[in-house]
Amino acid sequence: MINDRLIDAGELPLAVRDFGGDQPPLLLLHGAGGNLAHMTTLARALRAKHRVITVDLRGHGRSGDGPWTWDAALGDLAAVCVQMELDRPAVVGHSLGGMLAALWGQRHPEASGVVSLDGNPPPSRVEHLPGMQPPAAAADLARLRKVFDEMQAGMGRPIPADHLADLVEAQRKAARDMGANEKVWLEGFRRNLVHESGETSTRPSAAAAAQMRELMNELDLSPVYAATTCPELVVLPTRALPEQEPFADLYAAHRRFLVEQAAAIGHLRYISLADASHAMVVEQPGLLADLISDFLTTSAR
Template structure:
């Protein structure tokens, strides 16, 4: 069973939070440490469904559609600052009664997670950072994304075309990846003329603009809770930078997943769970403790 819970984020933006577990099971874990899952740019809460259901066997796990994504509000320009995303996650933790919680973030969601952990250490007991860099990506990266969005053959006639284009035909990707096709099929909705993304590409570019030019090492160093940095061996976060992030984190640990790209939890779900499982078990079993590994 999937249950939607409405959250009011920064500036009154309505956000959709999702529990991927039966209410009786959640009731059994009332008062247990919670987990908030934050998707990456262009993602949505449903991308965490398998992870959330796995976590919900022992803990209350909630995934958030961040602003501009999924079924959450998509406000006009000016509403996609780093502060807004962080404030939304803060509001979600407080309104859902999850804190102190473990934050599990992918890409942009991971950045939001560690920025919130630095800002409100009282709300965060642990942190999983999946394939997000602390170094700036630069202006060239933003231009590449603009060109990539323009290359999308919208609208797609069918979901099968979405899966094929993103999984096999996307000229910006070096090798075919069926999991990538499935990932993007999940963020499409049917319209009168075909299938289009549930988000506005321009809003995604504005969201991205707020971090590609900045470094985030200082905020990383301010994270006081245990933190796990996870990278796919073929992802966007290189090993050297990942290990430097672990060094900068006061209580950092490291894990990597073989045969996985940027979409680690989608490419290799079993290996992803094996990589984060021991860390989560430790942190969730000992909330508030500081452990190094």
């Protein structure tokens, strides 16, 4: 039985969804700009072998707002574990959630395992783009930074009432194009809507997005991987998203860097998932569920 509830994390309330069951616990985390609904299809695929708990990270979905720091977000997860009585849960995350999973593993050697589903900072440094000439890399990074700046500036702005129906229809089309469950996709969209003082806006806010972006750009995962002693799996993409195609060379170089980074840590297990982009959670939830469950079962032996 699926159960939604709000828990008190001290500083703010956190929305969680418990998929039930008495199997080993697994905490499943969404990416920046998402919410727990976006993880529903993967959660259902994992439920056969795990008690799956999904969470709206702070500033997303139905959870409260608060300053975005790694310590604060990891503290939220610790509060979820205490209040949901999760003993040594596996932590699996996508994108931002994958970075949190990696940081959790570093700080919690007793964890049964952590899995990062392309939980990597976005391209932001010339030295992380092997195979590209530095001037070309710097120019592409500047163009990409401008795209992210424009996206960030638009976050949290009020949505005109007569635009909402068009936005919902655009989300339906996006779900069809991605091959996603339309009902789940729309729940994810609506869960990040905020209705206040007669206006509708989206979460996260521009301020929260700026804080998360700065954290991700500054994060160096190499020492995190090196210091982690609990079992850890990193699942990497092998192709670009459609919206990344204008930066195809940059993202191809960045994927090379991610493989090199993972391969340099002898005890880290990593997989470059065939025909997978950053949207792997939507593209291949069944395969990911099998990979995650097999990894965690093998690591527990």
